[in-house]
Amino acid sequence: xxxxxxxxxxxxxxxxxxxxxxxxxxxxxxxxxxxxxxxxxxxxxxxxxxxxxxxxxxxxxxxxxxxxxxxxxxxxxxxxxxxxxxxxxxxxxxxxxxxxxxxxxxxxxxxxxxxxxxxxxxxxxxxxxxxxxxxxxxxxxxxxxxxxxxxxxxxxxxxxxxxxxxxxxxxxxxxxxxxxxxxxxxxxxxxxxxxxxxxxxxxxxxxxx
Amino acid sequence: xxxxxxxxxxxxxxxxxxxxxxxxxxxxxxxxxxxxxxxxxxxxxxxxxxxxxxxxxxxxxxxxxxxxxxxxxxxxxxxxxxxxxxxxxxxxxxxxxxxxxxxxxxxxxxxxxxxxxxxxxxxxxxxxxxxxxxxxxxxxxxxxxxxxxxxxxxxxxxxxxxxxxxxxxxxxxxxxxxxxxx
Numbered sequence: 001x002x003x004x005x006x007x008x009x010x011x012x013x014x015x016x017x018x019x020x021x022x023x024x025x026x027x028x029x030x031x032x033x034x035x036x037x038x039x040x041x042x043x044x045x046x047x048x049x050x051x052x053x054x055x056x057x058x059x060x061x062x063x064x065x066x067x068x069x070x071x072x073x074x075x076x077x078x079x080x081x082x083x084x085x086x087x088x089x090x091x092x093x094x095x096x097x098x099x100x101x102x103x104x105x106x107x108x109x110x111x112x113x114x115x116x117x118x119x120x121x122x123x124x125x126x127x128x129x130x131x132x133x134x135x136x137x138x139x140x141x142x143x144x145x146x147x148x149x150x151x152x153x154x155x156x157x158x159x160x161x162x163x164x165x166x167x168x169x170x171x172x173x174x175x176x177x178x179x180x181x182x183x184x185x186x187x188x189x190x191x192x193x194x195x196x197x198x199x200x201x202x203x204x205x206x207x208x209x
Numbered sequence: 210x211x212x213x214x215x216x217x218x219x220x221x222x223x224x225x226x227x228x229x230x231x232x233x234x235x236x237x238x239x240x241x242x243x244x245x246x247x248x249x250x251x252x253x254x255x256x257x258x259x260x261x262x263x264x265x266x267x268x269x270x271x272x273x274x275x276x277x278x279x280x281x282x283x284x285x286x287x288x289x290x291x292x293x294x295x296x297x298x299x300x301x302x303x304x305x306x307x308x309x310x311x312x313x314x315x316x317x318x319x320x321x322x323x324x325x326x327x328x329x330x331x332x333x334x335x336x337x338x339x340x341x342x343x344x345x346x347x348x349x350x351x352x353x354x355x356x357x358x359x360x361x362x363x364x365x366x367x368x369x370x371x372x373x374x375x376x377x378x379x380x381x382x383x384x385x386x387x388x389x390x391x
Contacts (some may be wrong), residue, residue: 011358015370024377031380034387035352038333047257051264052235058265059226146337 135166167207174200216279223271235264242287245353248337249291249346263290285364286353291346336386344379351376 008028013022043051142162178197214250222230242263246256266286274282351361362372 006240008308008358011369012373015373024373027381027384028377029350031376031384032352034380034384035348038331040240040244041247041256043240043260047236047260048239049259050257051239051261052232054261055231055235055268056228059228059231060266062226062268066358114257 135162135169163207167204170207171204172202174204215267220271220274220279224274226268231268238283239264241353244282245284245287245349246291248349248353249292249342251334255294259294260289263287266290278356278360280354280359281356281364284350284356288350288364289348295308295342301336332387333383336383339360339386340379340382344375344382345374347372348379348383 009021009027012024015021016024142158169194217292219233220232223234235317239260243256243260247253250256251260267283270286277340337349340348345377347365351358352360352362354364356364358369358372358376361376362369365372
């Protein structure tokens with residue numbers, strides 16, 4: 001009590017002079033003593049029980065509300081997850097616009113079936129282009145192996161002869177391919193045939209100089 | 210006053226919504242809170258209702274308590290609640306016209322006489338009813354919360370000097386009234 005009195009004096013001296021602080025302190029202590037003389041109103045046990053009951057009702061209502069909230073939140077989360085899964089399944093696959101052939105059956109889509117048997121490849125007769133390429137390779141090999149004639153005029157003679165031979169071979173090939181088939185007498189030559197013939201003539205003229 | 214260590218454990222239990230802790234809270238503070246409200250409104254039923262509301266508020270607000278004096282925090286909530294009560298009363302009175310107010314007073318007086326409620330609890334109650342509400346509230350807040358002047362000033366958001374001065378004047382006035390009554 002004495003300690004509290006001293007504390008109050010110290011506090012009061014921050015605002016008023018020492019004498020005033022002393023007087024105020026005494027007034028406050030007398031006032032406190034007066035208040036202590038009166039008994040406090042007492043809360044009846046019945047009222048206390050009512051407070052407890054209300055208090056418990058509020059607490060349990062809150063617990064119920066929290067459980068309900070978590071339940072609703074859980075159901076909502078599950079619904080959202082389900083929606084997302086369905087949405088991805090329906091919308092993020094190949095669309096008919098981006099892959100118009102999605103309904104066309106692909107060959108051998110069933111892995112359980114045996115692979116289809118492929119026919120063996122048969123040797124194909126060499127075409128005129130392949131013959132020409134082979135001839136050029138032969139000339140090149142000849143010139144390469146026989147480098148002694150490189151400085152003489154015979155070297156170019158040899159080349160010319162070989163090229164003439166190739167041109168003759170091409171011409172013979174062309175003549176053979178242009179030989180008129182019997183049906184062309186009926187239908188006439190197509191524009192494609194005419195273009196091919198013109199190309200062959202130009203090639204032959206070139207080689208003949 | 211609760212010891213600091215004990216208080217800390219008690220608050221943790223309250224924040225975890227331990228039913229036993231709330232029971233303890235009611236046991237420890239309901240009497241002081243009831244007396245505080247009773248001294249200010251002078252009506253036992255109203256005071257019980259206010260205490261009941263106060264404990265519901267404490268359940269809602271207990272998570273906002275972050276250390277310091279528990280009494281200071283509790284009686285700040287109680288004080289705010291009393292001010293809300295005054296505002297409600299003011300609004301209620303404003304809604305009634307003068308004649309209806311007069312009729313209500315007469316009916317209230319008759320009811321009190323009939324039930325024996327007209328007896329004022331004690332002379333202190335009589336004196337407090339004659340003080341202005343703010344001073345009465347300040348004196349009772351200090352008396353029942355048992356907090357120091359610094360904390361009291363913080364609770365009321367005013368300088369310590371102002372609180373000291375108001376308490377001093379209020380107590381002096383109260384003493385004069387009670388001395389005159391004797």
